[in-house]
Amino acid sequence: MPYEEVQHTADWSLRVWAANMNELFAEAARGMNALTGARPVLDVAEGQVPGPVTHRAFEAAAPDPESLLVSFLSELVFAAEHEHLVFENFEVEVDGQTLKVEMDGALLASVNKTIKAVTYHNLHIQRTERGYEVEIVFDV
Amino acid sequence: MIGIQDLKKISDHEWEIPQSFRPDMRVPVRLFATRELLEQIVGDKSLEQAVNAATLPGLVGHVVVMPDMHQGYGFPIGAVAATEFPQGVVSPGGIGYDINCGVRLLASSIEAEAAAAHMNTLATLLNQYCPSGVGKEGVLHVNVPELERVMREGSRWALKNGYASETDLAHTEEGGCIENANPAKVSDRAKQRGREQIGSVGAGNHFIEVEVVEVVFDPETALAYGLREGCLVVQIHCGSRGLGHQVCTDYVQEFQGAVRRYGIELPDRELVCAPMDSPEGQAYLGAMRAAANFAFANRQILAHSIRRAFEETFARVGARYIVPLHQVYDICHNIGKIETHEVHGNRLKVCVHRKGATRAFGPGNPGLPPEYQHTGQPVLVPGSMGTASWVLAGTEESMLRSFGSSCHGAGRTMSRAKAKHEVRGEDLRREMEGRGIRVRAGSMSGLAEEAPQAYKDVDAVVETVCAAGIARKVARLRPLAVVKG
Numbered sequence: 001m002p003y004e005e006v007q008h009t010a011d012w013s014l015r016v017w018a019a020n021m022n023e024l025f026a027e028a029a030r031g032m033n034a035l036t037g038a039r040p041v042l043d044v045a046e047g048q049v050p051g052p053v054t055h056r057a058f059e060a061a062a063p064d065p066e067s068l069l070v071s072f073l074s075e076l077v078f079a080a081e082h083e084h085l086v087f088e089n090f091e092v093e094v095d096g097q098t099l100k101v102e103m104d105g106a107l108l109a110s111v112n113k114t115i116k117a118v119t120y121h122n123l124h125i126q127r128t129e130r131g132y133e134v135e136i137v138f139d140v
Numbered sequence: 141m142i143g144i145q146d147l148k149k150i151s152d153h154e155w156e157i158p159q160s161f162r163p164d165m166r167v168p169v170r171l172f173a174t175r176e177l178l179e180q181i182v183g184d185k186s187l188e189q190a191v192n193a194a195t196l197p198g199l200v201g202h203v204v205v206m207p208d209m210h211q212g213y214g215f216p217i218g219a220v221a222a223t224e225f226p227q228g229v230v231s232p233g234g235i236g237y238d239i240n241c242g243v244r245l246l247a248s249s250i251e252a253e254a255a256a257a258h259m260n261t262l263a264t265l266l267n268q269y270c271p272s273g274v275g276k277e278g279v280l281h282v283n284v285p286e287l288e289r290v291m292r293e294g295s296r297w298a299l300k301n302g303y304a305s306e307t308d309l310a311h312t313e314e315g316g317c318i319e320n321a322n323p324a325k326v327s328d329r330a331k332q333r334g335r336e337q338i339g340s341v342g343a344g345n346h347f348i349e350v351e352v353v354e355v356v357f358d359p360e361t362a363l364a365y366g367l368r369e370g371c372l373v374v375q376i377h378c379g380s381r382g383l384g385h386q387v388c389t390d391y392v393q394e395f396q397g398a399v400r401r402y403g404i405e406l407p408d409r410e411l412v413c414a415p416m417d418s419p420e421g422q423a424y425l426g427a428m429r430a431a432a433n434f435a436f437a438n439r440q441i442l443a444h445s446i447r448r449a450f451e452e453t454f455a456r457v458g459a460r461y462i463v464p465l466h467q468v469y470d471i472c473h474n475i476g477k478i479e480t481h482e483v484h485g486n487r488l489k490v491c492v493h494r495k496g497a498t499r500a501f502g503p504g505n506p507g508l509p510p511e512y513q514h515t516g517q518p519v520l521v522p523g524s525m526g527t528a529s530w531v532l533a534g535t536e537e538s539m540l541r542s543f544g545s546s547c548h549g550a551g552r553t554m555s556r557a558k559a560k561h562e563v564r565g566e567d568l569r570r571e572m573e574g575r576g577i578r579v580r581a582g583s584m585s586g587l588a589e590e591a592p593q594a595y596k597d598v599d600a601v602v603e604t605v606c607a608a609g610i611a612r613k614v615a616r617l618r619p620l621a622v623v624k625g
Contacts, residue, residue: 120412
């Protein structure tokens, strides 16, 4: 898995890495889902695949990729709490100051933890040997 | 990493990081702690975060940090920072996502011994009437115009609708309603999140706990607060739920641009801020107050639900038990307030950011009701789960040294992941039940994260603030039943 939990006294900190920026955003979302333990309702008739599925497009514009990342993950926090939806199959396009995401959402079957918010605390997307890397602190 | 060698010792309970420590600091940091607590504090990044907080434009006096401090995001948890009004800044991250997270204490004259046989019923009814846990909705659902009234009026809305008494409001910080709330500055998204959450506890470290007043240290103050040794009390710990989280998310995002516009340079983007007299600052203050009022109403509705659970439980065993629960006080520990304080001999109007710190006004403060004028404000300090909680009183000293503030809890020392690794929720539940504490918890892993081993010793925290003079002991509470998500 291209993400790991980092020691934090009170909140959650997640380190994510990927070969490119688009994949970094997708992995951050997957990592966040793993942290909360969000699982979609499975469609038994269709062979245990998530369902029913809604397709959604999310777009944002911001001065820097870190702000785009916070916007994107905050969108997922809102969808989980307010619409009881969990998303996967992310197709991400980050272009400096704009973001386009296509994703599939299914109703949440269960979730272990809620994230209150995605913070900007020490948030820097960096180029490393692994490609791109970022550490995200969530308020829980 | 900042070490103990970087701190200047002021006394056995007070330390300073001088302004000269880092060139971008605008004020020194004052830390209330014993050497022992300090050794736990330097284990994480909280002191570095306190130094970062000391860079905000318009700060006055010191950034004050409490002995329960621990690493947060932006500000450390347990910090108090005052900026001069109106040209100083307000920082949404310095107040936190859970705007007006706070504690309410209700007291009874029901003797714990006589009630022991009914604690299971009580715990079950509290769990039933006070929804807690991940994704749980509140007991009230309102439409947007009604929600806007809640945000403007706070506990006054609850009073008008039959969920509160005049005494409840008098015994709530700001009377349960912060003036100049502006629901128009709260996003539609925040309103959507709040509409269905009034009267819900939430998850994480939020809880409802039934306790017994185990020891009274100051009988006169305890009497004024309505606390009787051996009797039951109930503590509520929660905040503004998704509505507050969204307000803070929106403004931290928006202020990323504001700092550029106002030429403010900061060591961490989570500290973003705007001058209070700017349009951005005014908008946030209005929205933050609206979220704070929502939290007051939320705890008020929960208090109403708790009273219902008590009445139903004790109605079964005879009329002599049916006595309404009396509200001792309701405090905010994540908030920004415009207050007047003495700084270097001058009376200044400031915005006091309390991030994991409790207001602790001393005797004679006009913000307190007549019955608490001679005692000082009740300061409610919940301990870690299964351990003691404290009722303290604010002092004149706290007005002079900590912007009228004190500690807010035990303070974490261990990450949630480590706590879950070291403690099994089921074992913890069994251990607490073995000590006579009823546990109603939605998630065993959530329970493990809140294990007392993950926190500092609340007694040591309380001893420190009392020895430093910024609060004094009134009573110690021992838990009997815990309800959490």
